[in-house]
Amino acid sequence: MTACHNDSIEVCVCTYRRPQLSVTLESLASLRVPDDFTLSVLVIDNDTTPSARPLVEGIAETFPVPLRYVHCPEGNISIARNGALDHCRARYLAFIDDDETASSDWLCALVEELRRVDADVVLGPVEGVYDQSAPSWMCNLEIHSTRPVWVKGEIRTGYTCNVIIDRHASAVCDRRFDLALGKTGGEDSLFFDEIHKAGGKIGYAERALVHEDVPTERLAYGWLLRRRFRMGQTHGRMLRQKIGAGRLLSNLAVALAKVTYCCGAAVLGGFDTTRRNAALLRGTLHIGVFMGLTGMRELELYGSGSVQRGEN
Incomplete structure (x- = not known):
């Protein structure tokens, strides 16, 4: 594990040919940083070629916190997520998707819950944002939104579209995302399930809100x-x-x-x-x-x- 400071957070965005990445980074530039913490941002590009490099390096010139780019090809999301684990320089690693935007208090809410319940992992909600073309039943069900599932009063697995992880926790150390699931999905469910089975505690911060615009093809x-x-x-x-x-x-x-x-x-x-x-x-x-x-x-x-x- 890379040496890191106990009061540091790195936000990772895994990306693959998605122009909305610039909007995601814009939202991260406006984050309120938790007291006594330092913040940095890491972009992991999972494309075959380093297609996101020009965008990220251009934004990095004026970004308010350190912004790094790492190329981890190709077409396997577990490779990208493991790249985040390998290249992260902070104790706390937060994930957000490259088509999402974070609320300004996103990190503060995650850290507050992390401390309040002494958790190893804290999840936040993802709220799907619909345009006028979305059918009413879809909006009623909030079918594109993401929240954890409780089983007998506890959260037993999670997701990477809105989460913070304590990399120093014993249930987290040396854990990896399964490469065999990197093309099917479900690698994040397994990752957090294994943390839970190893005794890790997963919390939830309702105020740590992330938004995701729902594109037409997902309707x-x-x-x-x-x-x-x-x-x-x-x-x-x-x-x-x-x-x-x-x-x-x-x-x-x-x-x-x-x-x-x-x-x-x-x-x-x-x-x-x-x-x-x-x-x-x-x-x-x-x-x-x-x-x-x-x-x-x-x-x-x-x-x-x-x-x-x-x-x-």
Whole structure:
């Protein structure tokens, strides 16, 4: 691990051919820095060629805090995330996506919660921002927003689109993002799941808000179905590893029962578009869980020709 100061934070932005990176960096330039902390920003470019270098180095000339560029090719998001772990010079590493903007108090809220609950990891909410073309049911469900899931009063996994990590925590040290999941997604879910299983504490800061503009292509119902299916696959694969062969059939039966229930809920939803689509998307997630439990290979979301984003 790189030598670092205990009162330092580095914000990492993993990027892949995304022009919105400049808007993300603009929001980071306006951050309020927590008292007694120093701040720096690290951009990890996962493109085959160093396409983001001119943009980042141009912005760095007038950026209010140190801004560094590192090229970590190619088309595998785990390579980029591991590059952040390797090149980070701070004790605390925060992640934000290259199509998001941070609120001015984002880091302060994360650090406040980190200290308040003595956590190793703290997540924040990501709020999807829709334009006028978005259907009302989608806005009602906030389907593009991201928040953690609590299980029996605790958070057991996380995501990298809004998080701060204490790299000195024993549950975090020497942990890596799985390269085998770098094209399918789910590498962040596994990373934080392993931190939790190692005794790490994951907290949540509601005020640490990040916004994400939802582009037109993500308003397509097919995109949402694909995303939900992949999320289910990731959960099913992780569940398969935990339960072993002895409980596989019972978990397959539970997943199938949930699919059936969601299909019934969709029918009962009738003309209520919000209820019907919520049930269909939930059912698609459970189909993904079923397929993940069977060991089906996950959908590839990253790589050549794909639009990269950290998906949990």
